[in-house]
Amino acid sequence: MAYKSLYRKYRPQTFKEVYGQEYIVKTLCNAIESGKISHAYLFNGTRGTGKTTIAKIFAKTVNCLDMKDNKSCGKCLVCKCENTEEIPDIIEIDAASNNGVDEIRELKNKIKLMPVMCKYKVYIIDEVHMLSTGAFNALLKTLEEPPEHVIFILATTEPQKLPITIISRCQRFDFKKISIEKIIERLEYISQKEKIKISKEALAEIAKISDGAMRDAIGLLDQLSSYTNKEIEINDIYELKGSISNEQMFKLVNSYITGDIEKLLEQIEFIYNNGKSFYLLVEDMLMLFRNVLVSKKAEKYFDSKEIANKQDIKEISKRLDYKNIENIINKLEDLSKNIKNSNYPRVLFEVTMLADFSENIEKKIVSKPIKVVKEEKIIISKPIEKEKKPALEIKIDSDNNVTFELEDDRKLDISKKILINNTIAKASNVCKKKVNEIYKELDKFIIDKKYKNAATILKDSIVAAASEDHILLNYKYDSMVEENDKEINNIVGLIKKILDIKYKLVAITEEEWKKERPHYLELKKNNKVIELIEEKEEIKTDKVNSNDSNDYVDLFGIDLIEMEE
Numbered sequence: 001m002a003y004k005s006l007y008r009k010y011r012p013q014t015f016k017e018v019y020g021q022e023y024i025v026k027t028l029c030n031a032i033e034s035g036k037i038s039h040a041y042l043f044n045g046t047r048g049t050g051k052t053t054i055a056k057i058f059a060k061t062v063n064c065l066d067m068k069d070n071k072s073c074g075k076c077l078v079c080k081c082e083n084t085e086e087i088p089d090i091i092e093i094d095a096a097s098n099n100g101v102d103e104i105r106e107l108k109n110k111i112k113l114m115p116v117m118c119k120y121k122v123y124i125i126d127e128v129h130m131l132s133t134g135a136f137n138a139l140l141k142t143l144e145e146p147p148e149h150v151i152f153i154l155a156t157t158e159p160q161k162l163p164i165t166i167i168s169r170c171q172r173f174d175f176k177k178i179s180i181e182k183i184i185e186r187l188e189y190i191s192q193k194e195k196i197k198i199s200k201e202a203l204a205e206i207a208k209i210s211d212g213a214m215r216d217a218i219g220l221l222d223q224l225s226s227y228t229n230k231e232i233e234i235n236d237i238y239e240l241k242g243s244i245s246n247e248q249m250f251k252l253v254n255s256y257i258t259g260d261i262e263k264l265l266e267q268i269e270f271i272y273n274n275g276k277s278f279y280l281l282v283e284d285m286l287m288l289f290r291n292v293l294v295s296k297k298a299e300k301y302f303d304s305k306e307i308a309n310k311q312d313i314k315e316i317s318k319r320l321d322y323k324n325i326e327n328i329i330n331k332l333e334d335l336s337k338n339i340k341n342s343n344y345p346r347v348l349f350e351v352t353m354l355a356d357f358s359e360n361i362e363k364k365i366v367s368k369p370i371k372v373v374k375e376e377k378i379i380i381s382k383p384i385e386k387e388k389k390p391a392l393e394i395k396i397d398s399d400n401n402v403t404f405e406l407e408d409d410r411k412l413d414i415s416k417k418i419l420i421n422n423t424i425a426k427a428s429n430v431c432k433k434k435v436n437e438i439y440k441e442l443d444k445f446i447i448d449k450k451y452k453n454a455a456t457i458l459k460d461s462i463v464a465a466a467s468e469d470h471i472l473l474n475y476k477y478d479s480m481v482e483e484n485d486k487e488i489n490n491i492v493g494l495i496k497k498i499l500d501i502k503y504k505l506v507a508i509t510e511e512e513w514k515k516e517r518p519h520y521l522e523l524k525k526n527n528k529v530i531e532l533i534e535e536k537e538e539i540k541t542d543k544v545n546s547n548d549s550n551d552y553v554d555l556f557g558i559d560l561i562e563m564e565e
């Protein structure tokens, strides 16, 4: 037996089996049962919402050979027929392929003939808006005075393209998109019947991607099940669709709005290397920022809707103001038009994303410091009370040379920033108390050969924060911090000797801590999770001199500066 697509196999054969479109089904059933059948119907709705399916069921139901009290029997040849093409009185015309006047002229000639076996001749004209003007005129003539035994069902996705004279002669039904829940329900049923193993997450994603089109949803399930024998996971969907996972997209968007150019370029490269479609990516991003806008402007509405990744979307929306979001949407919209026809979608995507950085990156960030993101390359987080100057300025000149400039007054070494972050991430009062115990013991080491310097230095410090394996120390003066950093190995050793724990230690001045602290307070206040950052290097004893860093990079070689240096 030839392979039958899941969509055809599970195409509803009776009104009872139809998922969604309850109102339309009910109205049509009532019309049949009360004997008030119209001679022309217009089914309007986006693709895959069941127009043709319902048209076929309607055609069969009115033509039941054993109608009793206007109810179909469910047993006769017509009722039982799974393929309406076998019934000569149900005639389907696809206007998208047969858009000539001839088709309609032939229809006009044959229309007068009585049905072969049924009560009605039913003409289902799909994509009716594709008919030529001549064909429309011919159709109009027949619609003006249709014979008693003829029913027209016109289906369209674009009713605005239909002449008003046609619309006015039809009873119109607007097909809604099928809800995500209904689609999931149907997909679950089919996967059970077909013994297709698929995760709940993946089912929901298919339903989401299909955007209310049952046919697309079932088609996608069909493709996926032939593509893998294992349980279908959400990533299989992305793979098949050439789109990127939500997780990847949120990473990318986060780098974009936080101004983390290195991460952004890395993520673009990843997408490129994995052969993903930049066009689809831009489409997904547009949808994402549309949701960001909705969550900003109409929070209640947003909360009431079935939208994936709500929390992440809200997070982004908090960080951007209305104007920013609007700008981004406009940019993406332009990009989506251009990228479709571009031979170099990656370059176009990069240029558009990076152009933003050369503009007013600071405006993109609403009064909050940049969130420190996981993984090794990070952006320098900006203390809250500083003026609007960005921590990292990116300039692109007319020759497309990209220049990075670090903020002049930036004092803290990036590795220190990481250690501070990681201390605060898991800091607790219990740990702090424990570390404070060292001060009682320091005097014992003042005459110790190995640890006397360490002990002397430590006496001037205070514990600003501590976790189970990290300590953040404060000193009053810069020079003390320098002493600390020079002696750091011994200080760590001394603390280990006292508390029997090898801590990672970071020291800054009280002044510096005052600048860093609000950022973390803000995060804690908002119950944000402070993510741990990989610590690549040991603490440098020398302070970073931003003017010495290698500021020049090759835009497309992605030979980016190592900010840790």
Ligand SMILES: [Zn+2]
Residues within 6 Å of the ligand: 064, 065, 066, 067, 072, 073, 074, 075, 076, 077, 078, 079, 080
């Ligand atoms: Zn029947």
